[in-house]
Amino acid sequence: MTSDSPIPEPVDHFSVTDRDLVQAMRQGQIEALGVLYDRYAKLVYGLALRILSNTEEAEDVAQEVFLSLWHRQTYDPSRGSLSSFLMTMTRSRSIDKLRSRNTGFRFLQRWKGLTREELSSSTPLEQASISERSERVRHALAQLPEAEREILQIAYYEGLSQSEIAQRLNMPLGTVKTRSRQGLLKLRKILQDCV
CATH class of the missing domain: 1.10.1740.10 (RNA polymerase sigma factor, region 2, helix turn helix motif)
Incomplete structure (x- = not known):
């Protein structure tokens, strides 16, 4: 040739x-x-x-x-x-x-774990701190574009996998992965002082 x-x-x-x-x-x-x-x-x-x-x-x-x-x-x-x-x-x-998958998962698990641990606390000061952090997370989520926010809310609050989210929202898995990754990066930046 x-x-x-x-x-x-x-x-x-x-x-x-x-x-x-x-x-x-x-x-x-x-x-x-x-x-x-x-x-x-x-x-x-x-x-x-x-x-x-x-x-x-x-x-x-x-x-x-x-x-x-x-x-x-x-x-x-x-x-x-x-x-x-x-x-x-x-x-x-x-x-x-794998690293990307684990980073996003650990970030969500950290927030989920903090919420569970904190809910078991009973002092008024701890409850006020939980409420303040929850409000920060809600505020940070509200700053994300709707498409990214929806995917993160479903993943975090409902515990669905990316494949399940893609199926529910009737969108390509790659789109879910991209939006999830972008949303997590933005959320991490917004909440940097809390993590």
């Missing part, structure tokens, strides 16, 4: 090397990405699923990995195999997703 020739059409795509496909992809041939996806999608998805234990998140990671391969084109064949590069990228993205 020459540097400016397209991928041979009806030829067995497994006879074309990864290096040739990467070169074709860099020249804008989307078909090359399709062939690479066919070769490595199961591997990428499988690793993401093992790390995340969540099919939707594993699908998101697989999509991110291949989109990054297409858009960023950071793979250097002289530094190792494409499969190793994809596995490293998948592992990194999956761990980032």
Whole structure:
């Protein structure tokens, strides 16, 4: 395959090397990405699923990995195999997703735990403190855009997962995740002095 020739059409795509496909992809041939996806999608998805234990998140990671391969084109064949590069990228993205998931969950759990602990206290001073903090949280939530506020309220007050929220609100899971993450970041910033 020459540097400016397209991928041979009806030829067995497994006879074309990864290096040739990467070169074709860099020249804008989307078909090359399709062939690479066919070769490595199961591997990428499988690793993401093992790390995340969540099919939707594993699908998101697989999509991110291949989109990054297409858009960023950071793979250097002289530094190792494409499969190793994809596995490293998948592992990194999956761990980032775990950290993001855990950060948001810990933040909500901290507020939920504070509320439960504080409700068991009985002194008037403690009750006043609980009331003040609850008012701060309500005020902070009110400052969020409606879409983000609704998702956080459902997650916190009703305890629904992101998948359940997506189903209830009839919206893509990715949208729920994005709005939840954005809302949590804004809420954390607003409540920074309380946390």
